Amino acid sequence: MNAQPTTSRRTAIAIAAILALGAAAAFFIVRGTEPAAAGADSHSHAGEKKSSDAHSHGKDEAHDDHDQGHEKPAAEGEKDHDHDHAKEGGEEHEEGVLQLDAARAKVAGVTLAEAGAASIGSTLQLPGEIRFNEDKTAHVVPRVAGVAESVAANLGQVVKKGQLLAILTSPTVSEQRSELMASQKRLGLARTTYQREKQLWQEKISAEQDYLQAQQALREAEIAAANAQQKLAAIGAGVASGGALNRFELRAPFDGVVVEKHLSVGEAVQDSTAVFTISDLRSVWAEMKVAASDLPFVRVGEKATVHATAFESKGTGTVAYVGALIGQETRTAPARITLDNPDGIWRPGLFVNVDLTASSQKAAVTVNSAAIQKMEGEKTVVFVPVQGGFKAQSVKLGKADSQNTEVLQGLSAGQRYVVGGSFVLKSELGKASAEHVH
Incomplete structure (x- = not known):
């Protein structure tokens, strides 16, 4: 009887222990999952809130995006328009295309020419100096000794042929x-x-011998009178005026300018004293020294261009003389060019550069040198007509002279180009590029 209750008690304790352990396990399981569930719930609520906020914010952003989406095509359109405009402007700037109608081109003075073959002359440049034209320069001397009574001409004065320069009193005269x-x-x-x-003698009153003697005396008197008159003419003295036998008038031999004066009132001069120097400055010489190696290119009759070194001026002349001898010390030969000087620009003593054509070569494609323009620093261009305007065509140049320039690349023979008004087109293209940048 006692053994059975003991077994039952043990069984009950075991069951109670198992239940306690199960309850404890369940407790710990419940306590362990609650934070996670709470975290999950919190996370869930936060996620929902966040999702809600995100949804709201996303909705707003979507709304903004939607609004922006409506504005974006316009912006993109403007961007595309600006892009197209920039592209068009960029093309105009980069490729040098200038839109210009015929009326504006005519106002700008644009004229066209065709590229073609021409002879290009190589130029020899020599330094020189302007001198008096010795063929038209006179050193005036009185040709008789005397004393200056009056001096009418002044230094730098323009005088005419025969004009009074000075009056001398001379015993010789x-x-x-x-x-x-x-x-x-x-x-x-x-x-x-x-x-x-x-x-x-005709009346048979006197002998023929008396008649012949009288004739001989007449001939001798005529010779003596002519001789005396020629002596006065040789010194430039005519018949005395006003009874003053010793008065001698010194006059200008030709039209010119008094470039030197060495006479004052009361000054005694000899018959060989150069009292005035008169030069016709309407023609001058450009003298230069030519090295032996350059002599084959300097020929009498050759056309030459003279450039002033002190100011912007040039003139053309002809080689009038080339020396036959070479100087021992300089190893050069003298040469000179006769240069017209109607305006008096070329003054004696002025340093110049003389350009001579040394040789000429044939070039297949040439343009007028005035058509060439510089763009963007060292870029060389020639404007050519295109549809609706003109284009700055980049070219590679070769030989050149004062008239023509050889084109190696960029133009072909017969192609039309702008020869007149190219600088105006360059300016207009520069304005268009500046406006595009702004």
Whole structure:
């Protein structure tokens, strides 16, 4: 009887222990899952809130995006328009296309020409100096000794041929005029004697010998009078005016300018003293020294261009002289160019550069040198007509002279290009590029 209750008690304790353990396990399971569930629930609520906020924010963003989406095509359209405009402007700037109608081109003075073959001359440049044209320069001397009574001409004065320069008093002139007057008196007497003797001989009153002697005396008197007159003419003195036999008038030999003056009132001069230098400056010489290696290219009659070094001026002339001898010290030969100077620009003493054509070569494609323009620093272009305007065509150049320039790349023979008004087109293209940048 006692053994059975003990077994039942043990069984009950075991069951109670198992239940307790199960309850404890369930407790711990429940306590362990509650935080996670709470976290999950919190996370869930937070996620829902976040999802809600995100949904709300996303909705707002979607709304904004939707609104922006409505504006975006316009912006994209503007962007595309600007892009197209930039592309168009960029093309105009990069490729140098200038839109210009015929009327505006005419106002700008645009003229066209065709690229073609031409001879390109290589130029030889030599330094030189302007000098007086010695063929038209006179060193005026009185040709008689005397004293200056008055001086009418001043330094730098323009004078005409025969114009009075100065008046001298000279005893030599007085003597020669006295001799002329005496010879003229003797000539008159000899002529009267000859007429009388001739009449007497014709009337058979006097002998023929008297007539012949009178004729001989007349001839001698004529010679003496002519000789005295020629002496005065040789020194530039004419018949005395106002009874002053010693008065000598010094006059200009030709039209020109008084470039030197060495005479003052009261100054005594000799017959060989250069008292004035007069030069016709309407023609001058450009003198240069030519090295032996350059002599084959400097020929008499060759056209030359003279450039002033002190200011912007040029003129053309002809080589008039090339020296036959080379200087021992300089190893150069002198040469000169006759240069017209109607405006007096070329003054003696002015340094110049002389350009001569040394040789010429044929080029297949050439353009007028005035058509070439510089763009963007060193880029060389020639404007060519295109549809609706003109294009700055990049070219590679070769030989050049003052008239034509060889084109190696960029143009073909017969292609039309702008020869007149190219600088105006360059300016207009620069304006268009500047406006595009702004």
